[in-house]
Amino acid sequence: MTTMTSTAGETAVRRPTPSSPAAARRPRRQGGTILALPALVWYLVFMVGPLVAIFVVAALRWPGMLQPVSFAGFDNVRTVLDDPVFWDAVSNTAIQLVVAVPVMVVCAYMLGYYVAQKPPGHKVIRYLLFIPGLISTPAKAMVFYAALSPDGLVNGGLKAVGLGSLADAWLASPSTALACLIALDIWAGIGFTAVLFAARLGSVPEEIGEAAQLDGAGHWRTMWRIHFPVIRDYVGVVTMLQFLWTLFGSAQHVLLLTQGGPGSSSTTLSFLVYQKAFIAADLGYSQTVGVFLFLTGLVGLLAIRRAFRRNH
Amino acid sequence: MKSANHSRLGRSWLPAHILVWLYAVLLVVPLYYFVASAFKTNEEIFASPFALPSSFGLGNFGTAFHSADLGLAVVNSALVTVFSLVLTLALSIPAAFALARSTGRLASLVESVFSLGFLIPTFAALFPTFLLAAATGLFHTRTFMILFLPATAMPLSVVILVQFMRTVPREMEEAARMDGASTFAVLRHVYTPMCLPGIATVLLLNFLTFWNEYLYSLVIIGPDPAQRTVQVALPTLKSITGTDYGVLTAGTVLTLVPVWIVYTVLQKRMQQALVSGAVKM
Numbered sequence: 176m177t178t179m180t181s182t183a184g185e186t187a188v189r190r191p192t193p194s195s196p197a198a199a200r201r202p203r204r205q206g207g208t209i210l211a212l213p214a215l216v217w218y219l220v221f222m223v224g225p226l227v228a229i230f231v232v233a234a235l236r237w238p239g240m241l242q243p244v245s246f247a248g249f250d251n252v253r254t255v256l257d258d259p260v261f262w263d264a265v266s267n268t269a270i271q272l273v274v275a276v277p278v279m280v281v282c283a284y285m286l287g288y289y290v291a292q293k294p295p296g297h298k299v300i301r302y303l304l305f306i307p308g309l310i311s312t313p314a315k316a317m318v319f320y321a322a323l324s325p326d327g328l329v330n331g332g333l334k335a336v337g338l339g340s341l342a343d344a345w346l347a348s349p350s351t352a353l354a355c356l357i358a359l360d361i362w363a364g365i366g367f368t369a370v371l372f373a374a375r376l377g378s379v380p381e382e383i384g385e386a387a388q389l390d391g392a393g394h395w396r397t398m399w400r401i402h403f404p405v406i407r408d409y410v411g412v413v414t415m416l417q418f419l420w421t422l423f424g425s426a427q428h429v430l431l432l433t434q435g436g437p438g439s440s441s442t443t444l445s446f447l448v449y450q451k452a453f454i455a456a457d458l459g460y461s462q463t464v465g466v467f468l469f470l471t472g473l474v475g476l477l478a479i480r481r482a483f484r485r486n487h
Numbered sequence: 488m489k490s491a492n493h494s495r496l497g498r499s500w501l502p503a504h505i506l507v508w509l510y511a512v513l514l515v516v517p518l519y520y521f522v523a524s525a526f527k528t529n530e531e532i533f534a535s536p537f538a539l540p541s542s543f544g545l546g547n548f549g550t551a552f553h554s555a556d557l558g559l560a561v562v563n564s565a566l567v568t569v570f571s572l573v574l575t576l577a578l579s580i581p582a583a584f585a586l587a588r589s590t591g592r593l594a595s596l597v598e599s600v601f602s603l604g605f606l607i608p609t610f611a612a613l614f615p616t617f618l619l620a621a622a623t624g625l626f627h628t629r630t631f632m633i634l635f636l637p638a639t640a641m642p643l644s645v646v647i648l649v650q651f652m653r654t655v656p657r658e659m660e661e662a663a664r665m666d667g668a669s670t671f672a673v674l675r676h677v678y679t680p681m682c683l684p685g686i687a688t689v690l691l692l693n694f695l696t697f698w699n700e701y702l703y704s705l706v707i708i709g710p711d712p713a714q715r716t717v718q719v720a721l722p723t724l725k726s727i728t729g730t731d732y733g734v735l736t737a738g739t740v741l742t743l744v745p746v747w748i749v750y751t752v753l754q755k756r757m758q759q760a761l762v763s764g765a766v767k768m
Contacts, residue, residue, distance in 0.1 A: 207670045208589045211597050214582035214641055218604060221638030225615035226607065232615065240621075289507055294500070296508075302754070303511050306518065308761055309746050311699030313721045317739045318517045320725065321524075321732060328520055331536050366514060367761070374762045393499070415606075423608035427702050431722055445610060452614040453706060461614060469611055476606065 229469065232462035239456040251463040261464065263439040264447045267353055268422065271443060272475075275357050275421050279364040280414050286365060287372025288398045301370065308367035312424075316431035319359050320346070352433045352441035359428055360421055368413060375409045376402060411483025418475050422468070444468050525737035532732050551738035554727050556712040560720035561741075567629050567704075567716055568697040571636040575644055575693055576686065578637055583648030584674050587655075598649065604642035613706060620707050627709045629716075635707070636697050644689045647763065651685030652678055688760040691753065695761075698746060717742045 236247035255261050290297050290304070307315070322328040323345040330342040345351045379402060387401045403410070426445035429435055435442035435450060442450070445468055451461035524532050525547050526540035552558055586598050616635065617626075625631035659677050668676065679686070701718045708714050710723070724738045750757050 208585050208591060208594050208597075210581035210585035210670075210674075211594070214578040214645060215597055215600070217578055217638050218601070218641045221616070221619070221635050222604065222607065222612070222641075225612035225619060228615035228618065229612060232618075285503075286507060286510070289503055294504065300507060300511055301758075303514050305750070305758060305761065306514050309695065309750055310743060311718050311721075311746075312701045313718045314739050314742060317721065317725070317735060318521065321520070321736065322517060326533060328517070328536060331533065362513065365510065370758070371762055419606065419608050423610040426610060430702075449613065449702075452617075458614065465611065465614070472608065472611075 226469075229462050229465045232458060233466045235459050237458040239458070247459055251459040255460060255463045255467070258460075260439045260442065261447065264442045264444045264464075267440075267442060268425070268444045268471075270353065271357055271360070271425060272418065272421055275360040275364070276414065276418050279361050279368060279417055280410065282361075283365045283368035283413075284372050284403070284410060285398065286369035287376055288394075288402065290369065290373040291376035292394075301373070304366040304370045306366060307363035308370070312427045313431060315359065315363055316428060319355065319432060323355055346433055347437060349437045349440040352437065356425065356428050356432065356441055356443075359432070360425070364417060364421075368417060371413055372406070372410070375406050379405050407483060411479060414483065415476055415479050418479060419472055422472055422475065444471070521736045521740055524732055525740045527733050529732055547733040547737035548741060550731075550734045551724060551741060554734070555720045555724050555738060557717065557720055557738060557741055559712060560715055560717040561745075563629060563708075563714060564698060564716040564718070565745075567632050567636070568694060570633045571640075571697050572690060572693055574633065575637040575640045575689070579641060579644035579648055579689065580679065580682075580686070581674065582641075583645050583652050584678055586645065587649045587652035588660075598645075601642045601645045605646065607642075609639045610702065613702065616703065617706055626707065627711065627714065629708055629714055631707055632700075632704060632716075635703065636693075636700065640689075640693045640696065644693065647689055647692075648682060648685050651682040655681050687756060688763060691749070691757050691760040694749065695746065 233251055234247060234249075236245045236250065286304075290300055310318075320327070325342075325344045325347075329345065330339075333339055333342050343351060345355050383401055383405065384397055387397045392401065423445050425443040426449045429441055429443055429446035430449060433441040435446050444464060448461050448465045448468060451457045451464065455461075520536060523537070523540055526543050527547075531538075531541070586594050620626040620631045620635075623631070625634070655678055659681070660673050663673050663677050699718060700716075704716045705719050708716060708719065710719065712720070721738055721742050724735050
């Protein structure tokens with residue numbers, strides 16, 4: 176099948192020398208699509224298989240690894256929807272996404288534009304912006320732990336400038352725990368995203384910006400009215416990725432910094448998946464939330480794509 | 488050109504300069520604090536968090552190394568990273584080679600499977616992957632991670648390599664074929680050497696992700712000090728040492744060293760790799 180199509184497609188594409196000896200000596204295709212097989216199998220077994228399994232486990236009653244398993248149908252969905260913790264997680268995740276992703280993308284876009292103008296010191300800035308992209312999640316979490324713990328950097332700084340009364344146990348206080356996690360997303364997200372925008376803006380022809388400047392447009396205008404439409408698609412893709420990273424990646428930050436607490440004040444959906452599977456051992460519940468998370472990701476992805484599609 | 492640039496960025500840019508450098512400070516200060524604190528005692532850290540350390544003793548590093556078995560953890564991380572990288576290349580280079588040269592419908596289907604896979608967040612299937620590890624009898628082993636990590640890297644690696652391989656002119660292959668080269672020889676002597684920059688990109692990107700991988704390593708390899716990777720060992724310092732920030736920061740700095748060395752040596756290439764690897768669809 177492949178043999179036929181690839182040979183046919185090939186002669187159709189490569190016209191100039193139809194009677195070249197090489198072509199004549201090539202009865203089978205020169206492709207070897209089979210070489211793609213190991214990678215594909217690997218990918219299906221380790222990535223797609225487990226992904227499908229989420230949906231299966233979500234329909235099971237499975238109260239722990241070594242417990243008997245039985246079919247539950249939609250019972251898990253009912254349990255999840257009746258659980259106030261789930262709704263806390265939904266609202267925490269919603270707040271996290273609505274605050275972190277737009278702030279990150281807008282700031283990163285402006286920062287990327289700034290760097291792309293090559294102001295003095297832009298090389299140093301560029302070097303520094305890569306930092307959050309290089310360090311691991313546990314290391315980032317340690318940075319925030321050291322900064323935000325009761326006798327950490329932030330409280331030390333507040334005391335030093337005479338605002339000691341504002342000091343708080345940031346990570347352990349229900350009113351600030353989620354905000355700390357969002358701050359971590361934004362702190363780490365802006366830098367690397369800005370580098371991506373800067374790289375993309377660097378390939379926009381300079382004349383476009385210069386023409387706008389000659390017409391008397393300020394940088395603010397040039398940035399949003401001239402450059403933004405040019406790289407709009409790219410901004411859309413980056414927003415999609417940041418959305419996914421924030422939605423799914425928050426489990427690690429929560430696990431390392433707040434464990435979802437105090438209470439459920441910083442429990443996000445992806446942490447709930449982790450917590451129900453590996454701490455509470457309620458596997459059907461966990462994977463039902465997993466399905467929900469997956470669908471949220473899908474819907475969000477399509478919504479963002481729609482929002483960024485050119486509509487003129 | 489230079490002066491034009493400067494006049495373009497006139498006084499109205501002052502707020503922008505200030506904000507950008509403020510963010511730069513926010514990026515640097517924690518790192519400075521970490522490196523400086525790694526050489527201090529708790530008393531020094533609390534008394535003067537931003538002062539330079541008074542001495543450069545390596546005591547904290549020793550303690551961190553000891554109490555969390557970081558030495559062994561570094562070896563484990565290195566093992567997992569290196570073997571996963573080898574396997575990633577062994578799988579993705581032939582796949583990219585096949586996909587780049589083939590024009591069949593099946594090949595383009597496979598290619599779109601990989602480019603869509605780029606959108607599947609690894610975290611999604613944590614628990615089923617854990618089941619898979621248990622079912623294969625590889626639970627609590629580094630082996631499973633070595634098998635698993637390349638699968639997570641497959642979409643990006645294949646997509647990047649295919650792009651590089653498409654730039655190899657057909658004539659090169661035809662010439663080699665005339666000399667009687669087999670498909671494998673074409674891959675080995677024509678495509679691989681010409682795609683070294685792409686291979687370097689794939690290696691660098693995956694080096695970062697594999698070395699920094701946390702959640703799967705935690706769940707699948709587990710807390711056993713003989714097996715665990717450095718990213719899993721690092722957070723345990725928090726509970727082992729209580730609030731000995733000197734040791735905590737020293738441990739963190741230690742785990743950053745390999746990445747830092749690679750970044751400094753290969754800065755340009757690394758930046759290119761990160762930029763090109765982030766958005767590929």
